[in-house]
Amino acid sequence: MNFHGTTILAVRYNGIVSVAGDGQVTLNNTVIKHKARKVRRIYNDKIIVGFAGATADALTLSEKLEEKLERYNGNLIRAAVELAREWRTDKFLRRLEAMMIAVDATQMLLISGNGDVIEPDDPVISIGSGSVAAHASAIALLAHADELGLDSGKIVAEAMQIASSLCIYTNTEFSVEQI
Numbered sequence: 247m248n249f250h251g252t253t254i255l256a257v258r259y260n261g262i263v264s265v266a267g268d269g270q271v272t273l274n275n276t277v278i279k280h281k282a283r284k285v286r287r288i289y290n291d292k293i294i295v296g297f298a299g300a301t302a303d304a305l306t307l308s309e310k311l312e313e314k315l316e317r318y319n320g321n322l323i324r325a326a327v328e329l330a331r332e333w334r335t336d337k338f339l340r341r342l343e344a345m346m347i348a349v350d351a352t353q354m355l356l357i358s359g360n361g362d363v364i365e366p367d368d369p370v371i372s373i374g375s376g377s378v379a380a381h382a383s384a385i386a387l388l389a390h391a392d393e394l395g396l397d398s399g400k401i402v403a404e405a406m407q408i409a410s411s412l413c414i415y416t417n418t419e420f421s422v423e424q425i
Contacts, residue, residue, distance in 0.1 A: 251415030252284055253376030254296035255405055256347050256354050257384050257398045258369035259391060262424055263349050264398040265294045266406045268376070269419030271301070281419045289315040292350055293322060294423045298374035299344030307333070307344055311357070322350045326363045334361040345373045351425050376406075376413030383408040399424060 251272045256265040267284035270277055284304075285296040289312055297304030310332070314325035326348060333339045339359075346357045354371050356364040364371075370388065372381040383405035387396060396404070399422060410416045 252298040252374035253372065253380050253406060253409050253413060253416040254284060254298055254347050254374050255372045255377070255380040255384060255402050255409070256294075256296065256349050256370070257388070257401045257405070258349075258354060259388060259396075259398040259401060262398045263294070263351070263354065264402045264422055264424045265296050265347065265349055266402040266420050266422045267296045268406060268410060268416045269421065270415060270417035272415055277417075280417060283421050285421045285423050287423055288312045289320055292320060292425070294349050294425055296347045296373070297344055298346075298377075300342070303342035304344040304346065306339075306342060307346055307357075310339070311346070311348060320350075322348060322353050322355065323363070326355050326357050330357055330359075330361045330363050333357075333359050347371055347373055349425065374416070376409035376416035379412045380405045380409035380416075 251270050254267045265285050269281040271279035271282045311329050314328045318324040348355045370384045387401045406420050410418045
């Protein structure tokens with residue numbers, strides 16, 4: 247049995263970063279949950295993480311990242327690099343199937359089990375099954391944000407709405423966190 251789905255999107259605009267995640271959990275061809283919370287705050291609410299993949303694996307990685315943040319005094323880059331290094335080399339962690347976006351007030355990172363810690367060129371980053379649609383929508387909305395009167399929260403909400411209309415593994419039960 248395979249779990250599918252998830253769209254996580256982060257957008258930074260005018261100094262505020264918003265992270266949104268859909269709530270759908272799918273097992274094979276059946277939706278088994280509509281309101282899962284895939285975006286959360288960690289490290290004294292200073293870091294927002296969003297995860298895609300197996301839920302238990304993602305929660306394990308979130309806890310590991312928080313341990314690294316404690317060890318490195320909230321330095322997100324250092325904690326992410328150390329997590330990616332451990333994730334890639336540890337026999338147990340290497341089997342975890344998940345990806346993560348982590349953001350703080352100044353940085354946005356994609357962290358993967360391949361040892362990747364990627365900071366995007368654009369103020370947008372996304373993961374999951376609907377990520378391409380969400381990402382493209384966010385880039386388009388950012389280009390017109392001033393004239394449309396959009397902030398980062400509205401941009402992620404609209405982009406996620408577009409992604410949910412295209413991706414069968416993304417629903418409209420979004421959770422959004424902002425820093």
